Amino acid sequence: MELLKKLGNKFQKPYHELGENMAKNRRKNAQIAVNQLSSIMLRYNEIDLEIVDSAARQLISVGKRHGVRANSEVTRLICRFCKKSLIPAKNARIRINSGRIVTTCIRCNRVYRSKISQR
Numbered sequence: 001m002e003l004l005k006k007l008g009n010k011f012q013k014p015y016h017e018l019g020e021n022m023a024k025n026r027r028k029n030a031q032i033a034v035n036q037l038s039s040i041m042l043r044y045n046e047i048d049l050e051i052v053d054s055a056a057r058q059l060i061s062v063g064k065r066h067g068v069r070a071n072s073e074v075t076r077l078i079c080r081f082c083k084k085s086l087i088p089a090k091n092a093r094i095r096i097n098s099g100r101i102v103t104t105c106i107r108c109n110r111v112y113r114s115k116i117s118q119r
Protein backbone atom coordinates (compact mmCIF):
# COMPACT_ATOMS: atom_id res chain seq x y z
CA MET A 1 0.00 0.00 0.00
CA GLU A 2 2.88 2.34 0.87
CA LEU A 3 4.46 1.72 -2.52
CA LEU A 4 1.22 2.52 -4.31
CA LYS A 5 0.76 5.73 -2.36
CA LYS A 6 4.29 6.79 -3.20
CA LEU A 7 3.79 6.11 -6.90
CA GLY A 8 0.42 7.83 -6.85
CA ASN A 9 1.83 11.02 -5.36
CA LYS A 10 4.69 11.04 -7.81
CA PHE A 11 2.36 11.02 -10.79
CA GLN A 12 -0.06 13.54 -9.38
CA LYS A 13 2.56 16.28 -9.44
CA PRO A 14 2.95 18.05 -12.83
CA TYR A 15 6.33 17.30 -14.37
CA HIS A 16 7.45 20.91 -14.82
CA GLU A 17 7.50 21.19 -11.02
CA LEU A 18 9.82 18.24 -10.63
CA GLY A 19 12.79 19.77 -12.45
CA GLU A 20 14.36 19.16 -15.81
CA ASN A 21 16.01 15.89 -14.96
CA MET A 22 12.75 14.31 -13.85
CA ALA A 23 11.03 15.52 -17.00
CA LYS A 24 13.72 13.88 -19.16
CA ASN A 25 13.14 10.60 -17.40
CA ARG A 26 9.37 10.90 -17.67
CA ARG A 27 8.79 7.93 -19.96
CA LYS A 28 11.42 5.85 -18.20
CA ASN A 29 9.76 6.47 -14.83
CA ALA A 30 6.35 5.70 -16.31
CA GLN A 31 7.74 2.42 -17.66
CA ILE A 32 9.12 1.54 -14.22
CA ALA A 33 5.73 2.30 -12.65
CA VAL A 34 3.92 0.22 -15.28
CA ASN A 35 6.27 -2.71 -14.64
CA GLN A 36 5.71 -2.54 -10.89
CA LEU A 37 1.94 -2.16 -11.23
CA SER A 38 1.85 -5.01 -13.75
CA SER A 39 3.61 -7.35 -11.37
CA ILE A 40 1.06 -6.42 -8.69
CA MET A 41 -1.78 -7.15 -11.10
CA LEU A 42 -0.36 -10.54 -12.06
CA ARG A 43 -0.07 -11.58 -8.40
CA TYR A 44 -3.82 -11.05 -7.85
CA ASN A 45 -4.08 -14.39 -6.07
CA GLU A 46 -1.76 -13.37 -3.23
CA ILE A 47 -2.66 -9.69 -2.90
CA ASP A 48 -5.74 -7.96 -1.44
CA LEU A 49 -8.38 -7.15 -4.03
CA GLU A 50 -8.40 -3.53 -2.89
CA ILE A 51 -4.72 -3.15 -3.78
CA VAL A 52 -5.17 -4.88 -7.14
CA ASP A 53 -8.07 -2.50 -7.87
CA SER A 54 -5.85 0.44 -7.00
CA ALA A 55 -3.08 -0.86 -9.27
CA ALA A 56 -5.61 -1.24 -12.11
CA ARG A 57 -6.78 2.34 -11.71
CA GLN A 58 -3.23 3.65 -11.68
CA LEU A 59 -2.23 1.60 -14.73
CA ILE A 60 -5.05 3.27 -16.67
CA SER A 61 -4.06 6.75 -15.53
CA VAL A 62 -0.34 6.25 -16.19
CA GLY A 63 -1.23 4.90 -19.63
CA LYS A 64 -3.36 7.93 -20.42
CA ARG A 65 -0.87 10.46 -19.10
CA HIS A 66 2.39 9.04 -20.38
CA GLY A 67 1.41 6.69 -23.20
CA VAL A 68 3.13 3.74 -21.54
CA ARG A 69 0.80 0.78 -21.45
CA ALA A 70 0.97 -2.66 -19.92
CA ASN A 71 0.98 -5.77 -22.12
CA SER A 72 -2.22 -7.62 -23.04
CA GLU A 73 -1.69 -10.20 -20.29
CA VAL A 74 -2.25 -7.39 -17.77
CA THR A 75 -4.77 -5.20 -19.62
CA ARG A 76 -7.23 -8.09 -19.89
CA LEU A 77 -7.36 -8.01 -16.07
CA ILE A 78 -8.70 -4.44 -16.04
CA CYS A 79 -12.27 -3.25 -16.54
CA ARG A 80 -11.91 0.07 -18.35
CA PHE A 81 -15.45 1.05 -17.47
CA CYS A 82 -15.24 0.89 -13.66
CA LYS A 83 -11.42 1.31 -13.70
CA LYS A 84 -11.00 -1.68 -11.44
CA SER A 85 -9.54 -5.14 -11.65
CA LEU A 86 -11.19 -7.96 -13.55
CA ILE A 87 -10.15 -11.08 -11.70
CA PRO A 88 -11.48 -14.44 -12.91
CA ALA A 89 -13.84 -16.06 -10.38
CA LYS A 90 -13.66 -12.98 -8.11
CA ASN A 91 -15.26 -10.13 -10.01
CA ALA A 92 -15.29 -11.43 -13.57
CA ARG A 93 -17.26 -14.19 -15.25
CA ILE A 94 -15.46 -15.96 -18.08
CA ARG A 95 -17.27 -18.07 -20.64
CA ILE A 96 -16.43 -19.50 -24.03
CA ASN A 97 -19.08 -18.70 -26.63
CA SER A 98 -18.83 -19.50 -30.36
CA GLY A 99 -15.04 -19.53 -30.35
CA ARG A 100 -14.68 -16.32 -28.37
CA ILE A 101 -13.69 -15.62 -24.80
CA VAL A 102 -16.50 -13.64 -23.19
CA THR A 103 -15.46 -11.82 -20.02
CA THR A 104 -18.21 -10.11 -18.01
CA CYS A 105 -17.44 -7.60 -15.27
CA ILE A 106 -19.68 -8.53 -12.35
CA ARG A 107 -19.58 -4.99 -10.93
CA CYS A 108 -20.83 -3.10 -14.00
CA ASN A 109 -21.96 -5.97 -16.28
CA ARG A 110 -19.75 -4.75 -19.11
CA VAL A 111 -18.88 -7.51 -21.57
CA TYR A 112 -15.48 -7.92 -23.22
CA ARG A 113 -15.13 -10.32 -26.12
CA SER A 114 -11.84 -11.54 -27.52
CA LYS A 115 -10.86 -14.14 -30.06
CA ILE A 116 -9.14 -17.26 -28.87
CA SER A 117 -5.62 -17.01 -30.29
CA GLN A 118 -4.68 -19.86 -32.59
CA ARG A 119 -1.22 -21.31 -32.39
Ligand SMILES: [Zn+2]
Binds near residue numbers: 105
Ligand atom coordinates in the same frame (compact mmCIF):
# COMPACT_ATOMS: atom_id res chain seq x y z
ZN1 LIG B 1 -16.62 -3.07 -14.67
